Amino acid sequence: MTDHDIRVLDDSQYRAAHTLFRGTLHYPPAADDGWKLAQDSYEPGRAFGAFADDELIGTVQAFSSQMAVPGGAVVPHAAVSRVGVRVDWTRRGVLSALQRAQLRSFVESGDVVATLRASESLIYGRFGYGVATRYxxxxxxxxxxxxxxxxxxxxxxxxxxxxxxxxxxxxxxxxxxxxxxxxxxxxxxxxxxxxxxxxxxxxxxxxxxxxxxxxxxxxxxxxxxxxxxxxxxxxxxxxxxxxxxxxxxxxxxxxxxxxxxxxxxxxxxxxxxxxxxxxxxxxxxxxxxxxxDETWLRLVDVPAALSARTYRDRAGTAPVLIGVRDTYLPDNTGTYRVSADGVSRVTDAPELVLDVDTLASAYLGDVSFSTLAATRRLDVVEPDAPARADALFAVPEIPWCGTFF
Ligand SMILES: CC(C)(COP(=O)(O)OP(=O)(O)OC[C@H]1O[C@@H](n2cnc3c(N)ncnc32)[C@H](O)[C@@H]1OP(=O)(O)O)[C@@H](O)C(=O)NCCC(=O)NCCS
Structure with a gap:
């Protein structure tokens, strides 16, 4: 039993949520002309509020978008924004509850990935977001x-x-x-x-x-x-x-x-x-x-995300078995066989194991599995597995988003 509950906001509540969020960043409420522009960015079903005794104490929101992945495909993407918890309610699990509800809603709406920009770098890893691009x-x-x-x-x-x-x-x-x-x-x-x-x-x-x-x-x-x-x-x-x-x-x-x-x-x-x-x-x-750090990426649907991108077909590159742990979206937990021909879910033992936020960091190709192994961000079972994963996930150009939100 918690002392707050999470609800989807309707359009009569968007301005209060916007004001609450701005307050958490120490900004005053938007003036009427500024609010007119912001109002249109709230999408039905995409804004959540945390309530205690019917009082709004926290909020999170997302914009519907797409993201380009290696190989040229573009996948459904939720751009997470306006995350804030009222100062007298922080560190009591309110953001965690909002994140849980929001991630579930992304699964239901078919978003393959979600991204955000982090005000502080220690907040979002626990929810499965990893740094995937820099600027x-x-x-x-x-x-x-x-x-x-x-x-x-x-x-x-x-x-x-x-x-x-x-x-x-x-x-x-x-x-x-x-x-x-x-x-x-x-x-x-x-x-x-x-x-x-x-x-x-x-x-x-x-x-x-x-x-x-x-x-x-x-x-x-x-x-x-x-x-x-x-x-x-x-x-x-x-x-x-x-x-x-x-x-x-x-x-x-x-x-x-x-x-x-x-x-x-x-x-x-x-x-x-x-x-x-x-x-x-x-x-x-x-x-x-x-x-x-620029993009904090969350692989919402790991099988779909892994299948959407392509893998480098270098002669002799053997497949790799990647074990993924995901505590917030446990359906993603499992072993994935990645090869130049594609991706399948298997029951074999993994050759390297990582948390879903670490996989997100490697997904667009900005950081190599070898670097993640060297910095102890992943568990190596087969010593040559990081090098095989590096060869498969390599990209010709450093990923970059270029859109702040
Ligand atoms: C960041 C913020 C939303 C966190 O909300 P919250 O309700 O306090 O978060 P929770 O209580 O659910 O915390 C979940 C975990 O994250 C940790 N955490 C939360 N905010 C953190 C921060 N700023 N730095 C480090 N750790 C943080 C908590 O300690 C907790 O850790 P635990 O699971 O090990 O106990 C809130 O502090 C806030 O509104 N900050 C100002 C606005 C802001 O920065 N918004 C984010 C914009 S991207």
């Missing part, structure tokens, strides 16, 4: 950057209203090519682009070549002084940049670096393998100011 934050001193090359296509500014449709369609064409990217829901776009204050609205630049649009940049310039050595330099912040080709990618960065009276160009949440330094005359003008 870096960069700062480029524009006066030193001296790009080695020039724009080859055409980059034009577009107004926000027509621009929104354009960038949404470009994103949908380009993003799923990269493992770890997710589908963005309509309210993600409207909340990002249509801030209530006009000053905060971003600018959109679209790149084209031979009359065809092939990439875009969304950015904001924060005015300051025009010298990077000053404490408040004028800064161009790259918010979102996606390109179909390397040529379009280079042109969009060159455009960002070419805006007059800007002292610094910054970007958060970029891929760790983005070759920015190679664009610059002085590669030290680009500093990585942070590298952090």
């Amino acid at each position: 870096r934050t960069v700062r480029i001193d524009r006066s030193r950057a001296k790009p080695r090359t020039r724009i080859t296509g055409r980059v034009r500014l577009v107004d926000l209203e027509p621009g929104e449709q354009l960038v949404r369609s470009l994103y949908e064409q380009v993003a799923p090519r990269r493992v770890g990217t997710i589908g963005r829901w309509p309210a993600w776009w409207s909340m990002g682009l249509h801030q209530p204050s006009r000053d905060e609205r971003p600018k959109i630049a679209v790149r084209s070549s031979d009359g065809e649009d092939d990439g875009y940049l969304i950015y904001k310039v924060k005015p300051g002084v025009h010298d990077a050595s000053e404490s408040k330099p004028t800064t161009l912040d790259v918010i979102d940049l996606w390109a179909r080709t390397p040529e379009a990618w280079a042109d969009l960065w060159l455009f960002a670096l070419g805006v007059d009276l800007v002292a610094e160009v910054t970007a958060e949440g970029r891929p760790v393998d983005e070759p920015l330094e190679w664009l610059l005359g002085d590669r030290r003008a680009c500093k990585t100011t942070a590298e952090e």
Whole structure:
């Protein structure tokens, strides 16, 4: 018997849940115009509340989306957000109860995976979420950057209203090519682009070549002084940049670096393998100011997730038997035979054993099984099993999501 119960919220309760969540992050309630944008992001059946004596004390929510996995498939995905427990109710099992209810609902709705961004890194492993992608934050001193090359296509500014449709369609064409990217829901776009204050609205630049649009940049310039050595330099912040080709990618960065009276160009949440330094005359003008965990991935349906991705078919790569432990969704517990031909559930003894959060970290290919074995994150039964798993799970490009929510 607990002193609280979990319920699916209805639309009359969304604003209270939103206010409660913002309070747990120490933000005030959203003003009416901000709430108007946020309201549309609540989906029926996707928001939960914890109640004590009919009073809301905690909440969690999810957006419906898809995620690209190795091999080109896109699987049903729940993007978990707005997780908060009222400060006078923390550490009494409220989040655990919300997680249990939410994970069960994902199974029922056919979500193969769920992801979230973690405010703190010690919270979500116990619920089966593991770090599956990383990103870096960069700062480029524009006066030193001296790009080695020039724009080859055409980059034009577009107004926000027509621009929104354009960038949404470009994103949908380009993003799923990269493992770890997710589908963005309509309210993600409207909340990002249509801030209530006009000053905060971003600018959109679209790149084209031979009359065809092939990439875009969304950015904001924060005015300051025009010298990077000053404490408040004028800064161009790259918010979102996606390109179909390397040529379009280079042109969009060159455009960002070419805006007059800007002292610094910054970007958060970029891929760790983005070759920015190679664009610059002085590669030290680009500093990585942070590298952090990005996607926390939960394999909701382990058999479906393992079957959805492909495995490297290197000559002579033998199958591997992976034992999975999942305390929150015990149906996933079992042994999986993974080979270049696919995945099946078997009753054989496993050759390596890991918890479902550790499997999630290896699933998109960001970390190898050998690394996980070396750091004692998995139990090795057959000594060569991690190397076989590495060969099968290897990916040609580091996974990256690129969408904050
Ligand atoms: C994070 C938060 C939701 C946790 O809620 P909660 O109801 O206290 O969590 P629970 O009581 O169910 O805790 C479950 C377990 O996680 C641990 N845990 C919870 N929050 C933790 C934290 N911030 N750091 C480390 N461990 C944490 C608990 O100690 C407990 O461990 P146990 O199972 O070994 O006993 C709540 O503290 C909160 O709202 N924080 C501020 C907002 C926030 O950070 N939201 C998350 C946004 S991603």
